[in-house]
Amino acid sequence: MESLGVRLDLPLLARISKEMDTNLKALEKDIYALAGREFNIASVPQLREVLFTHLGFKPLKKTNIGGESSTDQETLETLAREPHPHVAFPQKLLEHRKIAKLKGTYVDALPLLVNPRTGRVHTSFQQTVAATGRLSSSDPNLQNIPIRSEMGGQIRQAFIAEEGWQLLSADYSQVELRLLAHFSADPTLRQAFAEGRDIHALVASRIFNVPDTAVTDNMRRVAKTVNFGVIYGISAPGLASRLNIPVAEGAAFIDAYFQKYPRVQDYQEALLKGCREQGYVSTILGRRRRIEGVRAVTSYKSRNQPEREAINMEIQGSAADLIKVAMLNIHRRLRDEKLKTRMLLQIHDELVFEVPPKEEKRVAKLVHEEMTQALADRLQVPLHVDMCAGANWQDMKEVKT
Numbered sequence: 001m002e003s004l005g006v007r008l009d010l011p012l013l014a015r016i017s018k019e020m021d022t023n024l025k026a027l028e029k030d031i032y033a034l035a036g037r038e039f040n041i042a043s044v045p046q047l048r049e050v051l052f053t054h055l056g057f058k059p060l061k062k063t064n065i066g067g068e069s070s071t072d073q074e075t076l077e078t079l080a081r082e083p084h085p086h087v088a089f090p091q092k093l094l095e096h097r098k099i100a101k102l103k104g105t106y107v108d109a110l111p112l113l114v115n116p117r118t119g120r121v122h123t124s125f126q127q128t129v130a131a132t133g134r135l136s137s138s139d140p141n142l143q144n145i146p147i148r149s150e151m152g153g154q155i156r157q158a159f160i161a162e163e164g165w166q167l168l169s170a171d172y173s174q175v176e177l178r179l180l181a182h183f184s185a186d187p188t189l190r191q192a193f194a195e196g197r198d199i200h201a202l203v204a205s206r207i208f209n210v211p212d213t214a215v216t217d218n219m220r221r222v223a224k225t226v227n228f229g230v231i232y233g234i235s236a237p238g239l240a241s242r243l244n245i246p247v248a249e250g251a252a253f254i255d256a257y258f259q260k261y262p263r264v265q266d267y268q269e270a271l272l273k274g275c276r277e278q279g280y281v282s283t284i285l286g287r288r289r290r291i292e293g294v295r296a297v298t299s300y301k302s303r304n305q306p307e308r309e310a311i312n313m314e315i316q317g318s319a320a321d322l323i324k325v326a327m328l329n330i331h332r333r334l335r336d337e338k339l340k341t342r343m344l345l346q347i348h349d350e351l352v353f354e355v356p357p358k359e360e361k362r363v364a365k366l367v368h369e370e371m372t373q374a375l376a377d378r379l380q381v382p383l384h385v386d387m388c389a390g391a392n393w394q395d396m397k398e399v400k401t
Contacts, residue, residue, distance in 0.1 A: 004342050004354075005120030006142075009158045009392070010111050016154050020103045027096045034089045041096060047071050051079075055086045073097070081244055099151065106145060106155050113140055125346070132313055133287055133320040135346050143347050159393035161354050166389045168341075168360070169396060170367045172349040173384040174199060175322065176231050179284075179315050182381045184267035188260075193381045200224040207256035226257050230264060231315050233308035236301065251301065258300060265300060268311050272298055275310045283317035284378060285325075322383075323349060326374035333366055352393065360389065368401040 032038045035054065039046045045068075051057050052069050057079055059069035076097075079090040113121050121140065129136040137143045146152030161167045177199055181189035192202050204215045204223035222243060229239050240250030258265045275281050276294040291313070293306030303311070327346065334341055341363045345352040351371070355363050364387055371385045390396035 001344055001346065002122055002124060004344055005115065005118055005122040006344050006352075007120050007160050007162060008110060008114060009160050010114070012158045013107055013111055013155075016151075016158070017103060017107045020099050020107060020151075023099055024096060024103070027092055027099070031089065031092050031096065034086060034092060041093070044071055047093075051089070055089060057084060057086070057090070098149075102146075102151050102155065106140065110140060110158070123345075130320075131289060131309070132316040133283065133289075134316065134348065135320070135324075137347075142345060153394045156394035157392045161391055162356075164357060166355050166357070166360060166391060167344075167393055167396070168353040168355045168364060168367070168389045168399070169387065169393070170351045170353070170371055171386045172319075172323065172371065173386050175319050175349050175383065176315050177227055178379075178381045178383065179318050179322075180231055180264065182379050183271075183314060183318075184261075184264045185380070186261050186263035186267075189264075190381055196384075200227060203227055203257070203260075206260040207253060222253060226253050230254075230257060231312060233268070233300070233303040233311040235303060254300065268300065269298070271314060272307055272310055281310050281313040281317075283314060283321050284375065285318075285321040287317060287321065289313050289317065319349065322375050323351070323371075326371045327351065329370040329374060330367055333370065334363075337366075339363065339366075355389070364389070364399050365401050 028041065031041060035050050037050075037054075039050055041047065048069055048071055051071060052059050060075050060078055061070045062068065063070050073094075076090045076094050080087060080094055110121055115122055123137045123142050124139050126136045126138065127133075145155050147156075159167070177189075178193055180186075181193055188202075189199070192199050198220075200220045200223045201212060201215045203226065204210075204219040205212045207223060207226065208215070208219050210219070225239065225242050226234075229242070234242075234254070236251035236254055237247050238250075239245075239254060240247040243250065271281065272294050275291055276296065279292065280288040280290045282288050291306050291310045293304065294310055295304065295307070298307055323346065327343065330351070331343060333339075334343070339359055339362070340356050341359050342354045343351060344354055351367070353363065353367065368385055368387060372383045374383070376383070387399040387401065388396035389399050
C-alpha cells in the first residue's frame with residue numbers, strides 16, 4: 001500500500017485552497033468585528049487577552065506549562081455552547097481553526113508530498129504506534145480527514161482512481177459493537193445483529209422504554225453515543241459533555257443501558273478482574289497489551305484511565321486483528337488470481353481499492369467474501385460490510401454483491 005500510493009486531483013486541491021483563503025479572510029473580518037479590534041488570531045497570548053479580559057469569558061482551565069488560562073479546542077467548544085453575549089466569538093474561532101487546519105494539513109500540504117516519479121502521494125503505515133494494534137498513518141496522515149464535514153468531503157474528492165478505473169471502498173459496519181456482542185454474549189445484542197436490526201434504534205427503545213416505532217432521531221442519536229461510549233468505558237460527565245446534557249441525565253442513560261444489558265456489565269467486570277490478576281488484556285488472536293492500575297473494586301460510574309484502556313483494548317484490538325486478517329487474505333487472492341486490482345489504503349475499519357473496469361464485480365464479491373469471513377470460525381456474530389465505488393473517494397455509489 002505504501003509503495004502503490006494514491007492519485008490526487010491537484011487542480012481540484014488548488015481550487016479548494018483558494019476557496020478556503022476566501023472563507024478564512026471573511027471569518028477574520030467577523031472575528032475582528034466581534035472582538036471590536038484587530039489582533040493576531042494565531043497568537044495565544046493575544047487571543048487569551050481578547051477572550052477573557054476584553055470580552056469577559058470565564059476561564060475554564062489552566063495550561064500545563066505556565067498555568068495560563070487555556071484557549072484549546074475543548075475550552076472553545078465549551079464556551080461556544082454556553083449562554084454569553086459574545087458567544088459568536090468562540091464559534092467563529094472554531095470555524096476559523098477548522099478551516100486553517102484542513103488547509104495547512106491537507107489542501108496545501110498534499111500537493112507538496114506527491115512523488116515526482118509516481119505522480120502519487122505515499123503515506124506511511126505504522127503497526128507498532130497505536131497501543132491497540134491498529135494501523136496508524138503518517139506523512140501524510142490519511143486517517144484524520146473528517147468524513148461528515150463538507151470540507152472533508154471536498155478533500156476526499158481529490159483522491160482519485162487511475163484514468164478509467166474506479167475506487168472501491170469496503171467498510172466494516174459497526175464492527176466494534178458486533179465484537180462487544182460477541183465477547184459479552186449478550187443474547188439481545190447478538191440476536192439484533194443476527195437479524196440485521198438497527199442496533200442504535202433497538203438500544204434507544206430499551207433505554208427510553210418506548211416501542212421501536214416510537215424511537216425518534218434524537219433518541220437514536222443518544223443511544224448511538226451511549227453504545228460507542230460503553231466500549232470506551234465512558235463516564236457520566238463524559239457522556240453529558242458529548243450530548244450537551246446535565247451529568248445526572250448522562251448517568252441515567254448509562255444506568256438504563258446496563259440495566260437492560262447486564263451481560264455487558266458482567267463482561268466488563270470479568271475483563272477488568274482478569275487484567276488485574278494477569279497484568280494484561282488479550283485480543284481475539286491472543287495479542288497482549290500490558291495494563292497496570294486496574295483497581296480491585298471498580299464501578300462503571302467511575303472508571304479510571306487504565307480501566308477504560310483495558311475495556312477498549314479487547315474490542316478495538318480485536319477489530320484491528322480482524323481487518324489485518326482480511327487484508328492478508330484479500331492480498332493473497334488478488335495475487336493468486338492474477339488480478340490487477342490494488343489495495344491502496346486502510347482507514348481504521350475501511351479498505352480502499354483501485355479497480356480496473358473488467359474486474360469490478362469480481363473484486364467486489366471477493367472483498368466482501370474475505371471481509372465477512374475473516375475470523376468467522378471464532379465469532380458468534382455475523383459481520384456486515386458496506387461497499388461503494390466511484391471515480392473519487394467521496395462521490396461513490398453503493399455496490400451490491
